[in-house]
Each structure stands twice: as structure tokens, then as C-alpha cells.
Amino acid sequence: MAMKQLFLAVFSIKFDIISLTYSYLCGKDSAMEKKKRIIIVGPAWPYRGGIADFNERLAKEFQREGHEVSIYTFTLQYPGFLFPGKTQYSSSPAPEDLHIERRVNSVNPLNWLRVGRLIRRQHPDLVMIRFWLPFLAPCLGTIARVIRRGRKNRDIKVVALLDNVVPHEHRIGDRPLARYMINSVGGYVAMSESVLNDARSFDRKGKPFVLTPHPLYDNFGAKVQRAEAIEHLGLESDYRYILFFGLIRDYKGLDLLLQAFADTRLRGKKVKLIVAGEFYGNAERYEELERSLNLAEHIVWCKEFIPADQVRYFFAAADLVAQPYKSATQSGITQIAYHFERPMLVTDVGGLAEIVPHGRVGYVVRPEAADIADALVDFVDNHHAEDYSLGILEEKSKYAWNNMTAAHFSVADRV
DSSP: OOHHHHHHHHHHHHHHHHHHHHHHHHHHHHHHHSSSSSEEESSTTBSSHHHHHHHHHHHHHHTTOOEEEEEEEEEEESOGGGOSSSBBBOOOOOOOOOEEEEEEEOOOHHHHHHHHHHHHOOSEEEEEEEEEEEHHHHHHHHHHHHHHHHGTTTTTTEEESSSSOOSSSOOTTTHHHHOOOOOTTEHHHHEEEHHHHHHHHHHSOOOOOOEEOOOOOOSSOOOOOHHHHHHHHHHTTSSSSEESOOOGGGGGGGGHHHHHHHGGTTTTSSEEEESSSSSSOHHHHHHHHHHHTGGGEEEEEEOSSOOGHHHHHHHHHHHHEEEEOSSSSHHHHHHHHHHOOOOOEEETTHHHHSSBBTTTTEEEOOOSSHHHHHOOOOHHHHHOOOHHHHHHHHTTTTTOHHHHHHHHHHHHOOO
């Protein structure tokens, strides 16, 4: 009997040790599953602009979730002759809480091979490649193919985040370049139905994808009071302001907005248009339009790139944010407006109407000057920004950053 009890005791101890060891190993595997090594390939500091801001904010969200993140940005993004603005570079200091390396040269094929091999040697769990312009497809697509080359690298999940597949301003060669990019990655995340449909039209293998909306741009600081913003910008406090914000390109429809703002029903009312952004094109055509429509007294121009620390003042001063685009996929301006809780006027193109419910957070109209004018007149005569507050608060809750990280992991799990 004593021997039997001793045997049972020893067996019990061994079983407990095996169980504890198994639990530890499972817990260790679980912890490793939770923490991933992620590399983002795309614009970041010292480059400026919405895509760079987005990538940095996404990296911070991955870090908040406990992952290890690096961003590989460009040593050369656009050759000077292809860049229409004044500078590609930010005047802000480098983010202190992000690991950013300048690695990628957009026009050097030898560099693409080196970067791909470098990432492959590091063997991250997830590589997110940001794609927004077919010009960059040879560079980014080749990096993706080098990373994924070979059987032992199939567990490196390469996912593209797509802003555009076919650009707003079409060029010869766009479609074959887009096809090369889409077929270089393991899967992709799109932020609008139109972009998703474009991607799937080039996808030969039916790669995994997720459609998820552009998250809030909540990285431009806290809201400020309207009075503070009006004083900071040197505006007149007894006027209401319509804001056109961001880089000025032909497809964004500023000409339609100027024509709409010349509507005689708006004259005699205390309302002005703020145009804040750098011209990426012919500024003279808009200046001539201003003169021919006699709008000089009704427009406040700020013809320069707006630094990140100044963005909140423009949105706090605005009563309505106008996006009169002639074509679009999705727009980061919409998500800045949501963050600062401003109503919007958008045109029914691309994915804009998907995220701006008409009558709930503002207006959705046809991309015609007359329709835009009707909406402006209705807002000025009958509404204030506060009328849309409840709808904006409810809608903005849909655009959390953890939805974007979850979308990437969802695609990666199916690659």
C-alpha cells in the first residue's frame, strides 16, 4: 500500500511538472503571437504630407498594441522634376517615439534588391507597403517580391495598404504598373469600395483583402476654441467660414467651389471662403477665376503647406469643410474634419459618400457648381455647425485606429 501511495505521489508530481511546462510553453507561444515584428515601407519623417502622417500614426497604434515597429522611408521619394510642390520635406522635428530609417530609393533598382534582401534577413512577421501612385510600383513591387522569394520566407506576410490603384490624374502605363504592384504582395487593405474594385480587377489570384475606412486623423492636436482660432489666424470674428483645405490639385475641384461661391444668393451675407494649401499645379487659373468672379473680398488665401501644429486652427475656425472633388477614392481631409467635429460638404464621387452621410454630418452633392452653391446657401441660411454635432460624434466612433491594425492582421492571417 505504501509503495502504491509513493508511486501515485511521484506520478502526480511529474504530471504537475509536465502540466506547468506545457502551460508555460503555451503561454510563451501566446505571448509571442501577441507581439509581432512589423516593418512599414512608405513615407515618414523627414517627408511631409498626409501619407507620412498616416504611416507614423499607424506605427504608433501598432506600438500601443505591444508590437515592435520600424518604418523604412525614402532616401529619394520623387525626383525633383516630378514633384510639383515647393518641398517634399517637413519642417517639424523627428518623432521621438518612432524608429524611422531612410532606406528606399524610388528610382534605383539595385537599391530595391538591397532593401528587399535586408527586410528578408530580418524576417519580420508583417511588412506593410504603402501604395498610392503607379510610378512607385516598380520600386515597391520589387521590394515585395524579393521579400517573399523562397519557401523559408513564406511566413513573412507582405500586405499593401492602398490609397489609390488607378490615380486621379491618369498617365500612360498606370494600369500595367498597378497590376505589377497588386500581384507582388500577399494581400491588401483598401479604404474605399472604388479602390478595392480597382485592386480586384488586377488581382490574378484572388488574394485576401479587407475593406476598412480611413481612420481619424487624431494626430493634429486637441481642439481649440473658435475664438482662439479666429484670433490666431487673424480672421474677422463676425464672419462664418467655409474651409477648403489641403494640397490644391485639379481633381479636387477648387474651381467648382469658386464658381459656387460666386452665387448671388451668398452676397450680402457674412460668409467667407478659406483656401488653405499649397498649389500642385497652375495657381494662375484659380487667381484668374477669382478676378473674373469678383471674389477677392470673399476669399482668404493661405497658399502654402500647412504644418501639422497649425492644422487645428483652420478646422476650429471653419463652420463647414468643403471637398468639391471631381474624382476621389477616400480623403484624409474628411477624417481631420471628423476629428475636429466639423460638418462637411462633399461630392458624390469615389468613396466620399460612403463616410459622409447626407443630412447627418453635412451634404453630399453632385460635382456641379450649381449643386455645391445650393448646399452652401442652405447651410448659411438654415444651419450652424452645432446642428450636426450628434451625427458627427456617432459617425466618428467608427473610425478607430485599431480597426486598421486589425485589418492588416486579418489579411496577414490568410496570406
